[in-house]
Amino acid sequence: MAWIIGIGALIFLCYKFPEFRKLLGGIILLLVLATGIYYLNDSVNQKVAESLITADQIQIKDLKLYPTYSDYTLKGQIKNNSSHTLTEIDMTVTAYDCPDTEITSACETIGEDQNFINPDVPANQVRVLPDTYVNFYNMPQVKGYFLWSYKITKIIGKD
8 A cells, every 4th residue: 555655656746846757767767777787797697607617627426316215316426626616516317217227229218307406515625415306207117227317507616
């Protein structure tokens, strides 16, 4: 109710006082410009954060996928060989039903999950991967061998 009164008061002031109309227009223009600059700066900062660490500067060791009650848990270690702190790794984990013990074109993809991991690994250090839960929703029963793979899709660092 109070916002209706406030809008009514602004309309009245704009109608009655042309100077107020100009002032309000200037304030609105400044707010629009400030919002645009904020989002542009945020976009530039995100691009910089994504370019600080490359995939070849990251080592993922002893990565294992453990079945749990209703999903899977991904465990392992991350080594950051860059000069920046590693704050986020996005990875896609894919499950396969394979006729043999290797992933080949004969395997069927039976599940996939995108994971956003925040390991917070300082430059030139190793950390344990935070518990990462992987869900292969509606995964069918495996007929052959259950195999899986991962692919890093994004790396974010900070100074």
